[in-house]
Amino acid sequence: MTSSARPHAQPWPEHTTRLIVGDLRIDLPNRRVERPDGVRQELPQRVFDLLLVFLSEPGTVHSRDALFERVWHGVIVEDANLTQGIWMLRKAFGEERRQWFRTVSKTGYVFEPPDAVRVEDSEGESAARTNAPSPVDGATSHTAAPVTGEASNPTSASTIDPRPSTLHRTLAGVMAACVAVVTLALPVLSLPVLSPRDRADASAGIDTAASARKVAPPLRIHLFAEPPVVDARTPDGLWAAMLAEAWLGYKLELLPETLLMPPGSSNGAHLAPDERRITIRASVDPKRPDQILLQARIAGAARPASPALEVRGPAKDAVRLADALSQEVLTRLLPTHAHAPWPALPRDVVAARRYALAMQAARQHDWTRAEREADAAARAAPAFGPVRWLLAQLHWRRGDVPGAIELAAESRRASTPLPDDAERVFDAMTKTLDPGRREDTIAAFAELEKTWPGRIDFAIMRALMLTRVGRPAEALAAATHPPDALRALPVDVRIRQAIASSEATLLKGDPATSRRHAQAALALATAPGLDRERGSARLMLARTHHATPGNAPAPELFELAAESFAAGGEAPSSLYARFLADNIRLDKRPEVSEHLEPLIATARRLHNVGLEIEALRTTAYRFYRAGDHARFREYLRRAQDTANRSDDLNSQRIVDLDLMGEDFFMANISSARARIRRLRSGGLDGTIGYLVPLLDATMTLHEGRYRDALQNLRDGDAAGRQKPPAVVEANYACVRADILLAMMDTVAARPQIDRCRNLGNPSLRAAARMLDVQTDLADGDLESARIKLQGIEKDLASLATGVERWSLVSGIGYAFAAVGDYDRAERLLHSELDATRGAGYLLMVAGIETNLAEIAAARGDWMRSRTLGLSARRRLPGDAWLINQRLDRLDILDALVHDDVASARARMASLRTRAEALDDRLVLRDLRILASISSPGARDAASSEGIAPLDPAQVYIDWLYGRLPSQRATSTATR
Known part of the structure; x- marks a missing residue:
């Protein structure tokens, strides 16, 4: 509209x-x-x-x-x-x-x-009052200015997550009201006579120019001042050249039609059609020795030597001369901004000179000197907004986010007036300073992109923010541009693009490509003063190393990142990297990193919810790998409390992703389902896009809705999705094979089992082997299953104490019992039962207890079988079909063996009703077999259909283990 x-x-x-x-x-x-x-x-x-x-x-x-x-x-x-x-x-x-x-x-x-x-x-x-104001203007009423040398913020970057479910974080901005600033009167200008061509350029129709400038590539501006350095020895008034450069640079970085290039990026005399070189020179006026002469020359590909723009005046008017020249250059470059309003330079000469020095230092990446000079300028001219904007960027750069936000708000109040376009850019850039307003930042840059499609740096900034909210597919689309277009950008923007691409591809589960992008960022961050950017690149390299299967732990990679951040004065990011190094070193030890609580305190001071949550999650998963599930949940709950106290939806989604699996294994099915609904409502992208359908399919399988479970897996494989990494594809194949076996389709299951084999992942290797055994059992080939079970317990040695291990224990114990090796099955199941109970994973405990109840029944110990069966039922929700139907059949067998035919028939009728509703053909088949022994007439009918009558004393061995496909209590693919 x-x-x-x-x-x-x-x-x-x-x-x-x-x-x-x-x-x-x-x-x-x-x-x-x-x-x-x-x-x-x-x-x-x-x-x-x-x-x-x-x-x-x-x-x-x-x-x-x-x-x-x-x-x-x-x-x-x-x-x-x-x-x-x-x-x-x-x-x-x-x-x-x-x-x-x-x-x-x-x-x-x-x-x-x-x-x-x-x-x-x-x-x-x-x-x-009965009325209140209506909005001033549909255009933005906020401000922006350059973000010098900005790359990704490592304190916002994701932590190392040992599982393939890593996600990410935040950034955004703050606003305030406008305060009028009295503008200075401009000195009289002495300008050259314009040629007819110049005059035509200057008087071109504003409407036509305004529409053309939005779709054209921005003008890349190379800006220089002579003398190139301002110091105490600079003659009086000649520092005005540096002030004019600084002031013009401030305006050019705010205007969407121009892209200010870093010093030294000009390719000699050869300029592309979209490039301009502006040289500003200050000298003593040869005609009037008591005055200074400020000149600006604008060179382009078509006009390598254009006439100079000039202003003259006494040295005491240096500030006004610089202001006048900057506006005249802007008018020549962009006629549509000839009468655009800008804040006034400070009247105080000392403040103006300090501002020039600060901007000069920032362009040279001398951040310490830049902050020192900007502080001095701000004290001398407290109402001058642009210097506070520079300070906001410098504070943000060294990790002082609260200070940056406050300075940005002060800057906005004092930076009036501004052109509408500049306000929109300023509004977007200030949002990047606040880790609590990522979505606002994304929306602001998306709006700028629509209006100014030539500014691909806007798209790149949006890409960086999208990685922080866990939307890698959108981030990659926004960050991907032709190589020639990227090479034309300032180096800080190219670093930002490489970091965003690295984060997004790692989120997509592609560490190899992520590493290449991180290496590109590191290669770009070689200039002095880019320590922070080097730290960001090194952090990504460390993360990709540890996300690559088979790589040895390398905490020193995080230490390298920490050293780069420390050299750049970025203490929070340095602390973050050292915390990650600590967690790699501690591995499965019970200690907590000494850096954890200081990092959490820092994250709270910086209002960085994402950083606090990732620190807690990283600690939680280290305890999970160590088998300390109580402390694992303790730190996840802390992360959940932090996420729920914030309005950070991305952080809430990250923790939901963690806890939905916990809820499922702890038999809190309704809570797990609620989390899945919330995650689906936020969109399926990146890791969430793979893991949510995977766990949803596993839960649906356990509920007996097999076709729905297959459809859930198809959601994860939806057309248009980027091809998932191999380990994810193997996880999907494992769960798909599980579902097909439950549906009695062993022919379709076998190719999926082949895809399930992932030799680089011990858990998947063992899962594929178990699925092979289960397929043989489903086909009734006990001898083949018995052979494949040889040595299978060795697969458990490489697995940590957790759901992966207990899932395999349950499956292996079932298989041993199925081939008649009850002693081995019982020994294995009992060896893990206490640990499973202690961890609180009720679904795991119920699965193991059900296996033991079946073995006890097979041995004829029905008292023990009933005790274990009742214990298992108490732990299960009513819709845990896969285990409950096994317990139901166990009850039917118990009744039949003890001649309680009426009870057996009633239970069979109830089970049949539910099996028919779910179209569970396997259970229906087995119920027909059970019906054959529930009465002499039924037994005769079964014989006429070719079903051999079974002796009640032997029915358990011949039927439950010989004919049922095996039951896996959980899918190893969910972790």
């Missing part, structure tokens, strides 16, 4: 900062809703604009079309944007106030608060 109307003027006093509606405060400068319970909910720009429409006209029914015109004027958006905006407003206001936003059927919405909207005065009192 497109709209073009403009909003109305604000109906309250110009300097109003807070409105009161009901028991809520609306913080206008910070776009925030403050609730009486202490919750402060900041809203995205468009959503807050939507709120302002409602506040300005309470009780008025607004049609959907009218709202689109008021809030999204001139922007093509989906209808769902409005629905999402209403949902966000209701969420921000709180459940008890959601009815204030009433949906009017087939029309739109009306805002109906209980009281009039009031203006809060400076003392906190409020005056009643």
